[in-house]
Amino acid sequence: MAMPPNRLDELSRAFGPHLNLAPPGGWEANPEPDKLVKTHCCFCGQQCGIQLKVKDNQVIGFEPWEDFPFNQGKLCPKGVKRYLQGNHPDRLKHALMRTEQGFAEVEPEPALDRVVDEIQSIQGRYGKDAFAVLSGVSLTNEKSYLAGKFARLGLQTKNLDYNGRLCMVSAGAGNKKAFGIDRAANSWADIEGAEVIWVTGANVAECAPITTDYIWRARDRGAKLIVCDPRITPLARTADLMLPLKPGSDCALTNGILHLLHKWDLIDWEFVNQHTSGFEETLEAVKDCTPEWTSNLTGLPIAAIEQAARMWGEAKTSFLLHARGIEHQSKGVENVSSCINMVLATGRIGKPNCGYATITGQGNGQGGREHGHKCDQLPGNRDIENPEHRKYICEVWGCTDEELPRKGLTAQEIMNAIHAGEIKGLLCLCFNPLVSLPDTEFTREALSKLEFFVVLDFFLSETAQHADVVLPAALHEEDDGTSTSTEGRVIRIRKAVDPPGDARPDWEILVDIASRLGRGKYFDHFTSPEAIFNELRVASKGGTADYFGITYAKIEQNMGVFWPCPDLDHPGTPRLFEDKVFFTPDKKAHFVPTVWRPPMEVVDAEYPVWLTTGRTVFHYLSGTQTRRIGFLVEQCPHPYLEIHPRLAELHGIAEGDAVEITSRRGALVLPAKVVRTIRPDTVFIPYHWPGALSANRLTARHLDPVSKIPEYKVSAVRIQKTTPDRFSPELAELQRMAFEARTNQPVLPEQVY
Numbered sequence: 228m229a230m231p232p233n234r235l236d237e238l239s240r241a242f243g244p245h246l247n248l249a250p251p252g253g254w255e256a257n258p259e260p261d262k263l264v265k266t267h268c269c270f271c272g273q274q275c276g277i278q279l280k281v282k283d284n285q286v287i288g289f290e291p292w293e294d295f296p297f298n299q300g301k302l303c304p305k306g307v308k309r310y311l312q313g314n315h316p317d318r319l320k321h322a323l324m325r326t327e328q329g330f331a332e333v334e335p336e337p338a339l340d341r342v343v344d345e346i347q348s349i350q351g352r353y354g355k356d357a358f359a360v361l362s363g364v365s366l367t368n369e370k371s372y373l374a375g376k377f378a379r380l381g382l383q384t385k386n387l388d389y390n391g392r393l394c395m396v397s398a399g400a401g402n403k404k405a406f407g408i409d410r411a412a413n414s415w416a417d418i419e420g421a422e423v424i425w426v427t428g429a430n431v432a433e434c435a436p437i438t439t440d441y442i443w444r445a446r447d448r449g450a451k452l453i454v455c456d457p458r459i460t461p462l463a464r465t466a467d468l469m470l471p472l473k474p475g476s477d478c479a480l481t482n483g484i485l486h487l488l489h490k491w492d493l494i495d496w497e498f499v500n501q502h503t504s505g506f507e508e509t510l511e512a513v514k515d516c517t518p519e520w521t522s523n524l525t526g527l528p529i530a531a532i533e534q535a536a537r538m539w540g541e542a543k544t545s546f547l548l549h550a551r552g553i554e555h556q557s558k559g560v561e562n563v564s565s566c567i568n569m570v571l572a573t574g575r576i577g578k579p580n581c582g583y584a585t586i587t588g589q590g591n592g593q594g595g596r597e598h599g600h601k602c603d604q605l606p607g608n609r610d611i612e613n614p615e616h617r618k619y620i621c622e623v624w625g626c627t628d629e630e631l632p633r634k635g636l637t638a639q640e641i642m643n644a645i646h647a648g649e650i651k652g653l654l655c656l657c658f659n660p661l662v663s664l665p666d667t668e669f670t671r672e673a674l675s676k677l678e679f680f681v682v683l684d685f686f687l688s689e690t691a692q693h694a695d696v697v698l699p700a701a702l703h704e705e706d707d708g709t710s711t712s713t714e715g716r717v718i719r720i721r722k723a724v725d726p727p728g729d730a731r732p733d734w735e736i737l738v739d740i741a742s743r744l745g746r747g748k749y750f751d752h753f754t755s756p757e758a759i760f761n762e763l764r765v766a767s768k769g770g771t772a773d774y775f776g777i778t779y780a781k782i783e784q785n786m787g788v789f790w791p792c793p794d795l796d797h798p799g800t801p802r803l804f805e806d807k808v809f810f811t812p813d814k815k816a817h818f819v820p821t822v823w824r825p826p827m828e829v830v831d832a833e834y835p836v837w838l839t840t841g842r843t844v845f846h847y848l849s850g851t852q853t854r855r856i857g858f859l860v861e862q863c864p865h866p867y868l869e870i871h872p873r874l875a876e877l878h879g880i881a882e883g884d885a886v887e888i889t890s891r892r893g894a895l896v897l898p899a900k901v902v903r904t905i906r907p908d909t910v911f912i913p914y915h916w917p918g919a920l921s922a923n924r925l926t927a928r929h930l931d932p933v934s935k936i937p938e939y940k941v942s943a944v945r946i947q948k949t950t951p952d953r954f955s956p957e958l959a960e961l962q963r964m965a966f967e968a969r970t971n972q973p974v975l976p977e978q979v980y
């Protein structure tokens with residue numbers, strides 16, 4: 228379909244990143260594709276199937292892939308527009324090296340030589356662990372596995388961690404404590420038949436859009452929906468019961484529900500007695516969590532708490548879904564455990580139409596957390612400190628125990644160690660910490676202290692702008708591989724086009740660096756993604772995340788295979804625990820007692836308003852990709868402060884007014900978006916922008932003690948109306964662009980305000 232020309236494109240060049248509005252050749256060209264390639268979306272963990280239209284080695288559009296069972300052709304706006312990245316003029320095609328005059332394009336060889344020299348020099352002077360790796364799970368399983376092996380055997384450093392540390396680790400830790408395995412307990416098919424669906428801390432319609440479809444199909448069959456969130460999210464607007472709790476009070480709510488389930492004897496005693504342990508201690512922990520106590524802490528009416536407990540307790544089948552709203556907290560793991568306690572107490576797991584899952588975040592948020600990408604993990608979700616696990620991986624890798632580093636630091640701890648001068652060199656791929664870590668100013672200071680910094684990316688991210696060397700990587704559609712969706716389904720990512728210029732898939736770059744460091748014997752056999760996958764299969768064999776029985780051909784034949792899949796004849800496991808056998812040492816599911824405690828930072832007289840941060844449907848993570856796609860920027864050009872009319876009125880704030888938001892870390896000035904869909908004591912900012920627009924200038928480096936996830940969802944701030952001249956130049960420019968795009972005519976700055 229032809230789109231009208233739009234001034235957004237032209238004007239954006241003046242501001243910074245170019246916005247791509249049209250495919251190669253423009254909308255009018257609309258050429259016939261040479262081929263359609265069946266693959267998956269490069270963005271979120273839903274991993275929707277999509278067909279890319281390819282002509283002359285360029286992705287020029289997409290077609291729905293209706294046969295792929297998960298999304299049946301449906302896509303969200305990001306999936307629809309993702310193909311506009313490939314022909315983007317900002318695309319990195321050559322290596323960049325920092326000079327006195329700024330970045331200069333260089334040939335691949337001198338860039339790699341410099342990287343290798345610097346690694347050797349830093350490790351020679353300060354020890355192997357002084358060079359760290361930060362990686363990410365937009366990477367395929369193959370690349371995630373390789374990143375782990377590269378850090379441990381290529382660089383021989385213990386300090387490797389990944390951006391899932393900001394995302395999935397609270398759920399991972401909670402799952403392992405309860406079940407001994409870290410995966411959604413069910414495929415999404417079980418959502419559809421559930422009588423009650425409990426969604427907490429998940430903005431399903433915007434962040435897992437296709438899951439909405441499953442929930443609505445369940446509602447069509449009579450299911451009741453309960454949503455817990457300080458904001459009335461789009462899905463919550465269709466809920467039977469909305470619980471708009473205070474940020475950070477989740478464990479008080481779920482403890483209160485368990486208290487009532489016990490009081491009203493809505494417990495599945497047979498399941499609890501036969502298949503679980505730890506229930507008595509857990510009941511002891513909730514014995515004083517009366518509805519009055521719960522109401523005090525959560526701010527919810529007693530009647531609503533009781534109604535939720537009845538709806539959940541009296542149902543025969545149910546499905547509980549959560550995401551970062553409960554996990555991005557300094558008690559993220561406890562919040563997860565308290566949800567699992569509710570599921571176990573009612574025995575609603577391991578049978579049809581009953582289930583529990585965390586909704587994964589990044590594209591490969593599931594697979595990327597299984598195969599040795601984490602600072603304490605080896606492939607197959609093995610433990611790097613467990614002698615048996617080390618022995619097995621040493622055999623697969625052909626190394627000695629002395630050669631295999633032990634547990635290293637987590638992502639935020641790596642940044643802290645860089646800031647403290649203990650880590651001197653960093654290789655960063657698929658991670659944009661300058662936007663995504665909390666306390667932006669601290670991260671910026673840390674990056675400026677590095678003696679050497681190399682980044683692999685396909686765009687010059689804000690973090691890459693601080694690098695000494697940037698190596699151009701391949702886009703999702705430029706390489707083969709596998710990924711694991713939120714359901715635990717291992718799927719095939721298919722190469723559609725070749726990378727441009729000197730850009731190469733990350734695995735090729737890492738193998739090259741390892742060889743130049745003299746470690747080629749561990750890497751030189753990796754000549755294709757499939758070769759890496761075949762080693763991953765063996766390395767995962769016998770671990771809880773067992774992929775041994777999964778091959779590229781089997782994925783192809785079955786539209787994906789659910790792990791665990793321990794041998795080649797095994798069909799895969801869509802629903803876990805059907806035999807009521809769990810992956811814990813005693814084979815039982817474990818209740819974990821949770822005692823409520825407040826967030827690390829609470830509101831007070833100086834900072835009286837709760838701040839929570841998160842996403843909008845139109846942008847993805849740190850925004851390096853979606854902030855370059857014209858349509859998405861047009862829909863959501865800049866960040867804003869979501870605020871309730873009552874709070875706004877208290878401060879004399881009206882829609883669009885400039886508001887200064889100040890925390891103990893820093894301040895931002897953003898336009899107000901006055902909405903009735905948020906608690907009046909809470910404000911919300913989407914976090915997809917850098918610099919003066921970054922929500923993370925306000926957030927704190929408070930971590931969950933177990934998972935080490937930052938508390939992005941709870942901070943204390945104060946707000947004050949200010950004047951539009953206090954908007955940062957970036958915000959003013961984006962506002963102007965958006966206005967012109969809407970009206971298609973240039974305006975004077977004051978008209979925007």
Ligand SMILES: Nc1nc2c(c(=O)[nH]1)N[C@H]1C(S)=C(S)[C@@H](COP(=O)(O)OP(=O)(O)OC[C@H]3O[C@@H](n4cnc5c(=O)[nH]c(N)nc54)[C@H](O)[C@@H]3O)O[C@H]1N2
Nearest residue numbers: 428429430434474475550551552588589841842844847848
């Ligand atoms: N459009 C879009 N989709 C995405 C992404 C994206 O960037 N953009 N990113 C992907 C990734 S990596 C992730 S991790 C997921 C994240 O997916 P979600 O976790 O669903 O998204 P968030 O916006 O981070 O937060 C979810 C909800 O938590 C609520 N919340 C805040 N504080 C609390 C609290 O104290 N308790 C409770 N119960 N709720 C609270 C927020 O109001 C918000 O509605 O989305 C994935 N999908």
Ligand SMILES: Nc1nc2c(c(=O)[nH]1)N[C@H]1C(S)=C(S)[C@@H](COP(=O)(O)OP(=O)(O)OC[C@H]3O[C@@H](n4cnc5c(=O)[nH]c(N)nc54)[C@H](O)[C@@H]3O)O[C@H]1N2
Nearest residue numbers: 365390394657658659663683688700840848849851914939
């Ligand atoms: N305030 C606040 N902060 C948050 C959150 C929040 O809710 N609130 N959410 C947190 C969460 S859940 C997450 S997941 C993190 C995400 O934070 P990040 O991981 O930092 O975000 P991304 O935008 O995914 O950064 C990935 C970078 O890798 C690049 N990239 C993508 N694919 C590839 C690839 O295949 N190879 C290479 N080499 N590069 C690639 C992209 O261009 C981008 O520059 O943010 C966290 N930060």
Ligand code: SF4
Nearest residue numbers: 268271274275303306
């Ligand atoms: S829901 Fe997620 S995977 Fe599906 S199209 Fe949107 S961003 Fe892509």
Ligand SMILES: [Mo]
Nearest residue numbers: 393394588589
């Ligand atoms: Mo995430």
